[in-house]
Amino acid sequence: MCRVLKEVGDVESELLELKRHVSDQKRLVKDLTERFFNGTFSEDLLESKLESDLEVEDHLLISEPHIRCFSILEKLDVLYLDQQFEGALDILETEETILQKVDLQGDVISAENFASCRSALSEWRTRLADQLASMAGHPRVNAPELQKSLVLICRLGESSRANSLLIQFYHLRLVKRLRDLQQCSKSLLSQLYMVELVKTTFSVISQAARSFVMLSGETSAYSSEFILWATEEIKMFTHYFDAYIKSSYEKNTGLRLAVESMRCAFYHCSLLESERLVLHPYLIQSVRPCMEEAYHMHVDYLRSAIRVFTATDTWVLGKFIVPGITRDTASLAGDGGKLEYSLLTSSGRKFANLEDISPLCSLQMGNSILKGLADLFTEYIKILECAIPRCGSSVEEGSVRVNTAQKLSQQLSLLANAWTLVDYFFSVAKCISEDVKASSDEQIPDTYGAPRHEEPDKWNFSIQDAADHLGLFICQQLVDRYISAVSECRTSSESYSDILDLATSPESPMPSSEFQMLFQQLRQLEKNSKSVFGGADERVKKLLDGLVDSLVAATSHNNKLWRYNEHSSPTRKSIWFEQIVLDMHFLVEIARFGGHLSDRLMEATRSLMVNIQNTFLHASSDISAVPDVSWASRYAKSAIQKLVEQEATQLEWEKEHMNASEEEFVYQTAPASEEQDFTLREDFDAFEQSSHLDLRFVPQVELTMEELSESDGNKLSSTGLVIV
Incomplete structure (x- = not known):
């Protein structure tokens, strides 16, 4: 019984509060009507002019202006309290249309009353816009509610504000999803994490693009603010991409993971083109430094691995099919459809473990790829020189530890190994050059710092010179030994x-x-x-x-x-x-x-x-x-x-x-x-x-x-x- 009495008391309090609120609203309406219609004009004359010139049912506005104004403001207030913002906006638009017609008639209403009326409607428009913006910017608003609010904000004439709220909503959504993904990254496989990272980023951008089209129309171009936001999101994606590649990089599989992740990102980025959103150049510009670093880390790994292998290489040739970027069934099959093999020693065979680096060409990385390979090959050929015994000299302290090719057969195999690598490099350089030319239609604009691709001749010459120098070095050692031996024999006699x-x-x-x-x-x-x-x-x-x-x-x-x-x-x-x-x-x-x-x-x-x-x-x-x-x-x-x-x-x-x-x-x-x-x-x-x-x-x-x-x-x- 006590509980019932308490609830009745609460209801009475609410009724009293509502009564006070209605009284306040009536007072406000009365003050407004007195301020609008304190002029000395004939209501009958105004009604007559509107009936003849505008041919609308303006008796609702003219015959009883104070009653109509009170009615409109009361409806707006009720709709606002009930959060029926679309209905309130309909009334505002209708009244603004009527005011425009009245304004065209000239002296129907005094300028002061007209300005007061328009100011009241403008205040209600601002009030509605602020409330809708507050709702759209709420952290817990969902996508449908957001879209509904943004549509109304655009109807209120604040499209720029709607775009900003749209961008803010999807930015916060992407940040939250990436943060959640980062927290569970340790429990995911590397490849799965990278796929989820790519899908999350580009799916959010795609959702934002569709929302923008719904607001602005199918034929409207994306605003510069939206494009700038999309590029910033790609930079944020690259930050997570780069951090994960570096933190989980494994020497033998790191480049493969980076390349596969990059290709996945390019694929999902290309899907945005169906929505007229071209972000591929920005993605290339953003991800290139990370891929270059991953590539150079892989080259460093190969450099250290080759040094280990040359320390135990017996300099016996083996045959293998060239893999990776030069793999081409048509070129590998010789006459009669038989596969052709290349000859390499065990250390040279490490070059066969080069990953398929052709996707890196789409990043305009041709110069970096060729320079890295050229430096690696040149250093390897110098190591091969250390494997050739020098006539009358001992191994220098601090030199590269390498298994010596004592026999002539080993030295010939060593030289054949170097020449095979030269051919391999030429094939790689040719493929890279062709890939770069094939993607020339998608070059990054100069404003984004796309490097100019250099022809492979520069790198080919350096590799060829290194191999030629190795051949001359082998010849010189043979000559030195021959001359030394003959001179020794001659010295043992009195004279020639x-x-x-x-x-x-x-x-x-x-x-x-x-x-x-x-x-x-x-x-x-x-x-x-x-x-x-x-x-x-x-x-x-x-x-x-x-x-x-x-x-x-x-x-x-x-x-x-x-x-x-x-x-x-x-x-x-x-x-x-x-x-x-x-x-x-x-x-x-x-x-x-x-x-x-x-x-x-x-x-x-x-x-x-x-x-x-x-x-x-x-x-x-x-x-x-x-x-x-x-x-x-x-x-x-x-x-x-x-x-x-x-x-x-x-x-x-x-x-x-x-x-x-x-x-x-x-x-x-x-x-x-x-x-x-x-x-x-x-x-x-x-x-x-x-x-x-x-x-x-x-x-x-x-x-x-x-x-x-x-x-x-x-x-x-x-x-x-x-x-x-």
Whole structure:
């Protein structure tokens, strides 16, 4: 009973409060009507004019103006209290239309009353707009309520305010969703988190775009404020994107995750184009720095991984299919539809683990990609140089730890590995250039700092120069070992003239034994190089051109090889002179026979000829004592022919007796589930076989290219020359 009495008391209090409120409103209405209609005009005359000129039911306005005003304000107040804002807005619009018609009639209402009426309606318009804005900006407002309020605000003539409220609502929605996603990121897989991050961001932008179209119409362009907001949201997305990539980056999968996430973002961004919202350039501009950093982190990982692998690389070639950006079924299939393989060592094979970086080209990152790869390849080729044993020098302290390629077969494999990487880089550079050109229609405007793509020739040249330098370095080491070994042998004798004896066959002189052996070894090296390099004849020729050119230049400029005993007899001095001339002509014929003749080589031989002749004249002081050596060129060519014939005879003998070893490649194919591989096996013992030359003219010397690659020359110092 007490509870009922209490409730009755509460109802009475509410009724009294309502009664006071109605009284206040009546007083306000009365004051307003007195202020509106205190003028001295004839109501009958006003009604007559409106009936004749406006042809509307204006008796509601003119016959009883104070009653109509009270009625309108009372209705607005009631609708406002009931939150029927749309009905209130309808009344406002109707009254404003009537006022406009009255204004066109001139003296129907006094200017003061007209201004007062319009001011009252304007105050109600502002009141409605503020209330609707307050409701739209409420933290708990939902999308339908927001849209309804924004539509009414636009009807009130405040479209800019409605757009700002729209942007504020969707910004807060995106911030909340991203914050919630960030809190549960640890419980999600990396790839799933990135997908949710992308979908959340672009779905909110899409919702905002649809809301904007509903407010402004299908044909209206997006406002600059809306576009600016969308770009800022993309920047916020990039912040979360970048932070997560860096925090969860794994060395072997980090770039793949970043690329897949980027492609997902581009896909969802492209969906906005159906709503006439093009944000792709802004996304590219925003995400590029993050992707560049992820790419360089991956390059650093490859750099450290390659250093580890070179420390244990046995420099044995394996075969594999080039993956990643250069993968193309049509280009991989050779004649007959068979797959073609590339040759790399285990360390070089790490380059096969490059991720598919083609999507990065759409970010206008061609320059960064090529520079990173070029720097990586150049550094790797320098590491390969460290694997080549240096003649007469020890490993420098602090140098890169690398497994040394002691055998010539390993060094050739190492060079083939470098040349394969050069081809691979050229393919990557070509693909990147094509991708950049293909996306040229979607270039970022200059105002967004899109980098200008450079042609790949710049990077191709740097890589090619590094590989060429490696080939020259290998050749130089072979030359240094050869010269060191021959010089050591010559030093062990009294002089060059002391080891010569052409009297055994004056009618058929032959070049010195080391040069005959050099010819054989170069021939064998050419065969083995063609096998190692897979028939790349141009590269083999380039290698041998450099080797022969360096050999002849080094030989001609090494005075120790050609020194003579000043106390020798005139006859032996003549023999010394003739043999030198024959040897130099033989070196020229070696170069000519192999197609390696060059201007530098000819200049070196001419310079040596002049020096030797001057030395001979200085010793004899009689120009007539200079022997006639016009026969030297003929006998040098004859020696080449004889050595080639004896080589053919040797091969025939080996076939008949099956006792000699020969080089072979054994390609072993791994199971389909594992990386393709083969083992390259070479036997350079043939270099060390006796050469079946006519021993009447050829002194024997144990001097092989294999030994030269394994020693610094000291190994041959005690071998000496055997004169037969």
